[in-house]
Every structure is written in structure tokens, then in C-alpha cells.
């Protein structure tokens with residue numbers, strides 16, 4: 215039997231970061247396509263693999279029974295030759311430092327969703343950083359990304375528990391995830407259409423902190439609430455029933471700029487602060503994640519990580535500014551969901567379409583699209599419609615291979 219041809223992936227294309235690796239090995243494992251990735255993280259300094267990326271590759275190799283070569287820290291070239299997706303199992307992956315747990319989850323989830331039955335679920339214990347910059351905070355993954363995947367792609371049985379938070383630089387976080395695979399060879403991810411940016415149903419949030427005084431949590435909440443109030447999102451009212459045709463136009467004052475947001479309104483806002491017990495955290499740290507759920511199923515997030523010397527109120531304001539910007543862009547997803555859903559759109563059955571608002575696609579998103587088109591038959595198009603950017607994808611309707619056991 216001849217071996218499938220190895221696909222070469224240039225890791226320096228577009229964003230040229232770790233995301234290319236994660237999407238590439240997930241798709242390689244699912245499609246049984248051996249890949250060689252070169253110029254890994256060529257656009258980062260220093261380039262090559264770091265702990266988090268190496269750990270993610272090793273985790274993917276375990277799940278996909280793959281032969282992995284070249285995966286040492288600093289390496290800029292690897293080969294990944296997948297076998298079969300393993301039966302649901304328990305996996306542990308440790309990024310050792312404060313490397314992002316949620317990026318480990320990004321590489322594992324597409325594979326685990328298609329583990330063969332009959333074992334009911336995989337569980338994953340992920341160790342490392344839970345709330346880092348330049349990656350989804352675990353609260354974003356739990357409250358924005360996973361609900362979106364569950365609601366729109368039909369991957370309903372995924373749960374995530376934050377057992378311990380791990381802050382930069384010590385890490386030490388622990389997250390446990392359980393994934394029930396889509397059941398059987400006929401089960402596919404659903405396609406979806408999300409073209410109308412519905413009104414804001416409610417805004418939620420969590421301001422977490424450890425090893426720091428209570429005023430830190432309180433300050434982040436106050437900063438976020440103040441900024442949201444300035445943008446016209448009042449805390450006191452319950453969910454508004456106003457239809458969009460009767461929407462108010464409010465003025466938003468954000469970072470000194472004045473602009474209008476067509477649907478600022480009275481919505482139910484619930485942002486709470488959570489002090490993590492010292493016994494469960496290795497070092498001090500803080501952060502805040504906000505999310506808005508939109509009518510029709512859109513989700514917009516905004517977040518910030520506490521930084522030494524930056525007042526907590528300011529951190530709260532930063533998260534609120536990001537959320538408000540996402541809402542003002544007028545799309546159904548924020549700039550982070552944009553790239554994180556691309557692999558699922560490629561695998562889903564039928565045509566998915568999502569309105570990303572009046573923004574250009576992020577470089578991460580364009581990279582994810584490029585990569586998906588390298589490794590799958592999925593067809594993407596990005597269209598401008600009435601000033602909005604829409605991603606449309608004809609997915610491949612991937613199904614899990616029948617179990618060999």
C-alpha cells in the first residue's frame with residue numbers, strides 16, 4: 215500500500231505564528247494527511263517552537279496516533295504523520311510554564327470531536343496559564359467560544375471546568391474539559407447562517423484575581439461598568455424588548471473619540487468579581503472578560519489582563535472598550551471568534567456564513583482560511599456586502615471514520 219503524499223505547509227505565511235501549527239495538525243489528524251511544516255513561527259521573535267506549541271503538537275500526536283518528528287523547543291520544522299484518531303480517552307498536557315491552556319484546547323478539540331465511539335467521552339486535563347495575553351483567556355473560551363461552537367455547529371456536549379487559575383509567569387493553572395464526540399460515522403458539524411447582528415440580549419463578565427487585594431476585583435468591575443454606561447449600556451434595567459426599528463442612537467465616548475452606536479440600550483449587565491483562593495494559585499494575577507450575547511446567536515467578547523502599574527479600573531475600561539468596539543463593528547462575531555471558527559466552518563456540512571461587521575478580516579482569520587484551503591476541499595469566499603464583511607464557506611461535511619475496534 216503506498217503512503218499518502220506529504221503536504222508541505224509554509225509556517226511563515228501571513229500571520230506566521232502558532233495558529234498555523236494548531237490548525238494544520240488538527241486537520242492532518244482528521245484527514246489522515248501527513249504534513250511537513252516548515253519555517254515554523256517565522257514571523258515571531260524568536261521563531262520556532264516554544265513549550266506551548268510543542269506540548270500542543272505532542273497532544274495532537276497522541277490523539278491522532280501520529281508519528282511526530284522534529285518537535286523540540288526552538289525547532290522550525292516538524293513532520294506529523296497521523297494514524298487513526300484514538301478512542302475517547304483521558305489526556306493530560308502540561309505547557310510547563312504559563313503557556314496558554316486555551317491554545318492547547320484549540321488543537322485538541324477538533325480531533326476529539328471526531329473520536330470514534332463507543333467510549334462516551336474524552337477528558338482532558340490541561341496545565342499551564344489560564345489567563346494570558348495574546349491568547350483567549352479561559353473565561354473567553356468557556357463563555358464565548360464554546361457556547362458559539364455548541365449553538366451553531368451542534369457540538370453540544372463539551373464542558374470546561376477551571377480548577378485552578380495560572381497567571382503569568384508562574385502558570386500552575388488546571389482546566390478539565392470533557393468532550394463527547396459527535397456520535398457515529400454519519401454525524402457532522404452543522405453549517406449555519408449568521409448574517410443579522412441582533413440586539414444585545416445581555417452583557418456578562420467576570421473579573422478574577424488572586425494574591426491581590428479585594429479592591430482589584432472591585433476596581434475592574436467598576437471600570438468596566440462605568441465605560442459600558444458611558445456607551446449607553448445601563449446596568450439597572452432588565453433585557454430590553456425594543457425592536458431594532460425603534461432603536462435609540464446614543465453617543466459613545468471611548469478613548470477620547472466620539473462615535474455613535476445604533477443600538478446602545480438598557481440591557482441586563484452582570485459582571486462579578488471572583489477572588490481565587492491562594493491555595494489554588496501559584497502566583498498573583500488578575501484579569502477581566504466580558505461577553506455580550508446577541509439576539510440571533512451572535513457573541514462578542516472583550517477582555518484585558520491585569521498588568522503591574524495599571525490601575526484595575528483602567529483594566530476594566532480596556533475590556534469594556536474592546537467589547538464596545540466589537541459591538542460597534544456591527545458583526546455577529548468579534549475579531550477573535552472570527553479566526554477560531556474557521557476550522558469548524560471548513561469541516562461542517564454545507565454552507566456556513568457569518569457577518570463579521572464593518573472590519574477587515576484579521577490576519578489570523580486570513581491565515582486560518584488559507585490553511586484550511588491548503589488541507590481540505592472547503593471553499594471560502596470573503597464578500598463585502600453593504601459595508602459589512604461576510605465569510606462564506608462551503609464545508610466538506612467531515613465524518614469520523616468508522617471505528618476499527
Ligand SMILES: Nc1ncnc2c1ncn2[C@@H]1O[C@H](COP(=O)(O)OP(=O)(O)OP(=O)(O)O)[C@@H](O)[C@H]1O
Nearest residue numbers: 231232233255258348349350351354550553554578
Ligand atoms: N484577547 C483575545 N481574546 C480571545 N482570543 C484571543 C485573544 N488574543 C488572541 N486570541 C486568539 O489566540 C490565538 C493566537 O494565535 P497565535 O498564532 O498568535 O498564537 P500563538 O500560538 O501563541 O503563537 P505565537 O506565539 O506564534 O503568536 C488566535 O486564535 C486568536 O484569536
